[in-house]
Amino acid sequence: MKSATGGVLSDRQWADAVLLPHRPFATNNLQRGQYRMSRDDALAMRYVEHSPHALLGSIVIDCDHVDAAMRAFEQPSDHPAPNWVAQSPSGRAHIGWWLGPNHVCRTDSARLTPLRYAHRIETGLKISVGGDFAYGGQLTKNPIHPDWETIYGPATPYTLRQLATIHTPRQMPRRxxxxxxxxxxxxxxxxxxxxxxxxxxxxxxxxxxxxxxxxxxxxxxxxxxxxxxxxxxxxxxxxxxxxxxxxxxFTEEQYRARQAHLGQKGGKATTLAKQEAVRNNARKYDEHTMREAII
Known part of the structure; x- marks a missing residue:
């Protein structure tokens, strides 16, 4: 389905609003590398960068199953309907959820909370549709390219909170x-x-x-x-x-205050640990003394 009526996303809306980079990376063959090019040239490629490196405008999941579209739109489901599914003839697809009205910054070191939340949302959606956890997420199957069969969903973006499911984890590994x-x-x-x-x-x-x-x-x-x-x-x-x-x-005053705070926390922890160690050693000594006395 490559056209839209009413509240369904369209090729034109995807190209004009969903695709964020001014000069996205794109390619026709992933094995031959990707190259930055104009939007018009990129939209003629099979694979295109949906979000720039600084902003996350969409969450895209690689579903390496032949029934990817069914997993994406099956009702009742535990995730919102995606905005688009671009699938290959084999049925395997990239499933995309469009984020708005505010995009998630990926480069602001002072505001990590939204990015952490987006990571948890992405993980929950992967679990929900059986997505590939090895997928890097930079390039996606270009929905308007004729090599893919695209099924469009809602024409309005989601907030991160709207994409939370029962599969959204509370914490993520940091290794x-x-x-x-x-x-x-x-x-x-x-x-x-x-x-x-x-x-x-x-x-x-x-x-x-x-x-x-x-x-x-x-x-x-x-x-x-x-x-x-x-x-x-x-x-x-x-x-x-x-x-x-x-x-x-950062200033020297801030650094000293930070170190003092960390030292205070560490000092308390160390003190408690030492106290517990002393108590354990005392108990071991008492037991040893008692055994010797009995013998």
């Missing part, structure tokens, strides 16, 4: 080797920010350019641990967001 999809962005942010705060103290008297390069190196190191690494454009954007925010906003 790099377990991070997939949007989880890679979240893991890279968390790992690099935790590393960067104490590193800033050692490099605060250097230049901002050297600091940017140092953070980029660490982001790249985290990225290499992912099963499917993020594109360099996303790694660079993430590194720049973290390095610039810390460099512009």
């Amino acid at each position: 790099p080797d377990r991070a997939v999809g949007l989880g890679r962005n979240v893991t890279m942010f968390d790992a690099t920010r935790r590393w960067a705060y104490p590193q800033w103290w050692q490099h605060r008297n250097g230049t901002g350019r050297d600091w940017d390069h140092l953070v980029l190196q660490h982001c790249h190191a985290v990225n290499t641990e992912f099963t499917t690494p993020l594109p360099f454009t996303e790694v660079r954007a993430t590194a720049q967001s973290i390095s610039k925010w810390i460099w512009r906003n």
